[in-house]
Amino acid sequence: MTNMKAQTTKTMEIPEEEKRLEKQLCFAVYATAHAFTRAYKPILDRVGLTYPQYLVMLVLWERSALPVKTIGEQLDLDSGTLSPLLKRLEQSGLIKRIRDLRDERQVIVSLTPKGEAMKGEVDTIMTAIGKAAGCTIEEMAEMRDMLHRLRANLGRAGEG
Incomplete structure (x- = not known):
């Protein structure tokens, strides 16, 4: 695997085959995110939540x-x-919002x-998604860790 970090000062020579849409990491992540949303729906x-609402509830x-x-x-x-x-x-009666008395x-x-x-x-939701994904807990943890690292790297790249 070519180390892209070492290649930041000059343009890399990328083989034509690697330029195809299905070879793009960004598209694989994008399409997978949509597949996750469809699988969760x-x-x-059954519990009356949308995916973004579920994320709020997890927090x-x-x-x-x-x-x-x-x-x-x-x-x-x-906030929008x-x-x-x-x-x-x-x-839906799941949360309440109140002003902070101190601020x-x-x-x-x-x-x-x-x-x-x-x-x-x-547990039911996570088990169902795990089955749909066809991955072990260990595989999911490994992918999650890689995605966290990727997101952090991209976040730093976007700052500079």
Whole structure:
């Protein structure tokens, strides 16, 4: 495998075959993200969540109550995207939003008892996705770690 990092000062010579769409890492990640969303849909429909709502719930199941800003940072969502998600979750009775008494500029999101009870669905959801993906837990962990590293590298490259 060619080390692309060492090649940053000059243009790499890339074989024509590697320029094809199906050979692009970015397209493989993009298409896989869409496939994940499609695979999650019927599973999450059963519990009344969309995929982005599920991600918000995962964050809250880990920490119980967080400022909106922190949730947005963890999920890499801006407030224009996150606010409608939170509104729908609140209308469903899964979360509540209250102003922070110490800093009224901040809104704290917390789980309701109904939202907390839904945490029991995580094992079912993860098992179903694992089966759909056809991967072992170890393989999924390895891919996840590689994707985290890729995302961090791309984040640094985008800053400079």
